[in-house]
Amino acid sequence: MDRKLTPGSPYDELAQAYDSPVNQAFYGAIADCLGAWVPEAGSHPERPRALDLACGTGTSLEALSARFPGYAWEGVDASARMIERARARPALESLALQVARAEALPHPDQSLELISSSFALHWFGPAAWSEVWRVLKPGGWFVGSVPLRGRRPAHPGNEALFRALLARRRQARSGAGAGLSEGQLRERLEGWSEVSFQALELEESFPGLAEMNRILTTRGSVQAIFGLPALPPETRAPEGELTFVWKIGFFRAQKPS
Numbered sequence: 001m002d003r004k005l006t007p008g009s010p011y012d013e014l015a016q017a018y019d020s021p022v023n024q025a026f027y028g029a030i031a032d033c034l035g036a037w038v039p040e041a042g043s044h045p046e047r048p049r050a051l052d053l054a055c056g057t058g059t060s061l062e063a064l065s066a067r068f069p070g071y072a073w074e075g076v077d078a079s080a081r082m083i084e085r086a087r088a089r090p091a092l093e094s095l096a097l098q099v100a101r102a103e104a105l106p107h108p109d110q111s112l113e114l115i116s117s118s119f120a121l122h123w124f125g126p127a128a129w130s131e132v133w134r135v136l137k138p139g140g141w142f143v144g145s146v147p148l149r150g151r152r153p154a155h156p157g158n159e160a161l162f163r164a165l166l167a168r169r170r171q172a173r174s175g176a177g178a179g180l181s182e183g184q185l186r187e188r189l190e191g192w193s194e195v196s197f198q199a200l201e202l203e204e205s206f207p208g209l210a211e212m213n214r215i216l217t218t219r220g221s222v223q224a225i226f227g228l229p230a231l232p233p234e235t236r237a238p239e240g241e242l243t244f245v246w247k248i249g250f251f252r253a254q255k256p257s
């Protein structure tokens, strides 16, 4: 079982506000970078099957399916409300979208050629990694993006979040603290072949702390980092615009043939 999501995903609450323009721009930019790691489908009599795992409201799935039409795409997510919104996207209306958890995928063994997962792996329990392995065909690819743990970038937004986290470390739910370190990611990909990895930084500016708090909350990021629904109110930051730098790991790995 995963540690952070109990029945009733926090994303059920977040689904309504999740697709704001600022969030679409953020997750869209990550999905575009992830696209660079997706192998072309090649030519087959039948389109190979690709799954966007934890597709949410469909931002990553829409970007990847438009860019790689050679795959027959589908999506799953643990949150019924997120899937409902994905189903309402005209670009996804012909795709199969299901409510399912990464730790118990509804797919038969060795049935998929590609699995993508954008900005969601840090929520998954350990069983998800064996599920991905189980449902991929030999020679199939796993591509993903994940927030990276590691040295904190020295920017005002990151500093404010880090100070809040330190001040609240007792209250933060155990297991909170989003992201995987590069080492943890490499460990989870042991046994895979053709593993490649790159860390990129993505900078965002917010008009101030209150707005940063509001936006990160709608994304689920505050929940992921603190295990709490919102930033502690006494969090302090300098007045005016706040920059926040995300360190994001991108990878791809192949299941050996």
Ligand SMILES: C[S@@+](CC[C@H](N)C(=O)[O-])C[C@H]1O[C@@H](n2cnc3c(N)ncnc32)[C@H](O)[C@@H]1O
Pocket: 002, 005, 009, 011, 027, 031, 053, 054, 055, 056, 057, 058, 059, 060, 061, 076, 077, 078, 079, 082, 100, 101, 102, 103, 117, 118, 119, 120, 123, 124, 125, 219, 220
């Ligand atoms: C930050 S959103 C990313 C969604 C989408 N990939 C995108 O780029 O917009 C994380 C998603 O992971 C989903 N999620 C979290 N834990 C999950 C699990 N164990 N199995 C399946 N989905 C999960 C959440 O419901 C949420 O939709």
